[in-house]
Amino acid sequence: MQRYRDMQVQRGQTQEEIIQALRRQIDELTAANFQLREQLAHKEQLAAKGSATDISSPHLNAIHWIKAATGLSQERIGLLIGVTRQTINRWEHGEPITDANRRRLFAVRDVLERATLRYQTPAELAAWLDTPDTTEGRTPAELLEAEEINRARLHAISIPSPGLAYTPEWVRQPVLEAFRAGAEHRQEALPPPRDDELAALIGDEIEGMEPYGRV
Secondary structure (H helix, E strand, C coil): CCCCCCCCCCCCCCHHHHHHHHHHHHHHHHHHHHHHHHHHHHHHHHHHHHHCCCCCCHHHHHHHHHHHHHCCCHHHHHHHHCCCHHHHHHHHCCCCCCHHHHHHHHHHHHHHHHHCCCCCCHHHHHHHHCCCCCCCCCCHHHHHHCCCHHHHHHHHHCCCCCCCCCCCHHHHCCCCHHHHHHHHHHHHHCCCCCHHHHHHHHHHHHHCCCCCCCC
């Protein structure tokens, strides 16, 4: 844009020259003002287009909502719903979405919408997605990536307890067959109780019982 200079009235200028110079300045200022107005209108159109809801493409609205709510990249969002970044990019350029991907996308959005009741900023919601659970050590993002929607939804609506500790890894390991066979063998090796032992046990139980009908 042309740099404007202040009008200087020099000695020897006629009144007509001064008027012409002022008119040139007015014309330049009018053109600059018109250009600024056009730029402002263009920005407002872009903002309105970005915030408008397209009822014909609810899956695109869901993707845009997830982006705004979490601040995640297309690649991370793709991991949550089980697709690649390129697939999301093709959806945004008009490629149709399959029914399975649409259902999973809406399920992920549902989980995130529930989580926003407690984590209201994109930074808080993204941190929640990557925070391991105190009982299993898995993050909500990992649950969504594994398509364990119900468990992720439970994490979104439950309040974690600071008193819980991680479940030891050995608890989730299957019992070895050798130990299981040994336990069964030891149980079979125990001799059955004798009649006098059973009578003693039954007698102790009877002595500890109140007579029927006693108040």
